[in-house]
Amino acid sequence: MAFLDKNYWTERYSYGKTGWDIGFASPPLVQYLDQIKNKEIQVLIPGAGSGYEAAYGWKSGFHNLQLLDLSYEPLERFKSLNPSFPLDHIHHEDFFLHTGKYDLILEQTFFCALDPGLRVDYAKKMKELLSPGGKIAGVWFDREFDFEGPPFGGKSEEYRFLFEKYFEVHTFAPCYNSIPERLGSEVFMILENSKI
Numbered sequence: 001m002a003f004l005d006k007n008y009w010t011e012r013y014s015y016g017k018t019g020w021d022i023g024f025a026s027p028p029l030v031q032y033l034d035q036i037k038n039k040e041i042q043v044l045i046p047g048a049g050s051g052y053e054a055a056y057g058w059k060s061g062f063h064n065l066q067l068l069d070l071s072y073e074p075l076e077r078f079k080s081l082n083p084s085f086p087l088d089h090i091h092h093e094d095f096f097l098h099t100g101k102y103d104l105i106l107e108q109t110f111f112c113a114l115d116p117g118l119r120v121d122y123a124k125k126m127k128e129l130l131s132p133g134g135k136i137a138g139v140w141f142d143r144e145f146d147f148e149g150p151p152f153g154g155k156s157e158e159y160r161f162l163f164e165k166y167f168e169v170h171t172f173a174p175c176y177n178s179i180p181e182r183l184g185s186e187v188f189m190i191l192e193n194s195k196i
């Protein structure tokens with residue numbers, strides 16, 4: 001398996017090998033953001049890539065929203081397309097080294113981009129970054145792939161087993177509003193940081 005470091009992702013962006021990039025804010029995340037009344041909450045989007053969800057959230061009034069990516073390229077593009085987005089809310093950084101406290105962290109094809117050996121670390125880091133009562137919400141692939149990842153697939157039972165150790169599982173359901181290409185292969189989850 002390729003070493004999934006900054007160089008790997010930079011190369012993928014440089015060669016335009018970005019099959020994950022849907023070109024617009026992901027409908028399940030958009031609908032989730034739309035029903036949140038308190039727009040003052042601290043939000044993080046890790047592995048944000050082109051940052052469509054961040055642009056959507058910002059335009060919808062979530063002004064305490066931060067995006068983060070290991071790769072410089074998509075963040076530079078994001079900056080040029082969203083000139084009013086505050087520069088200090090854009091983090092060119094490794095998720096695992098990021099510090100902060102958030103009320104909401106959004107997941108969209110970040111988990112599946114990581115080496116599966118990092119899944120426990122992902123759960124622990126998410127917990128560390130969430131305020132008490134804070135939530136992770138978003139979509140995870142509920143399927144395996146017949147090629148070497150990324151993306152790395154998985155099954156919902158595996159996720160439930162992993163995340164129940166760290167979070168209160170609020171929502172865990174087949175995603176009904178996935179993009180057509182992913183319909184039937186994603187699970188929507190809301191995980192709350194209320195477990196000690």
Ligand SMILES: C[S@@+](CC[C@H](N)C(=O)[O-])C[C@H]1O[C@@H](n2cnc3c(N)ncnc32)[C@H](O)[C@@H]1O
Nearest residue numbers: 009020047048049069070071094095108109113
């Ligand atoms: C599959 S892409 C998804 C991008 C975006 N979420 C989307 O749906 O278009 C995975 C992203 O995670 C970033 N990434 C991978 N490992 C990372 C890490 N350890 N910390 C932060 N970003 C990372 C990559 O640079 C890439 O932009």
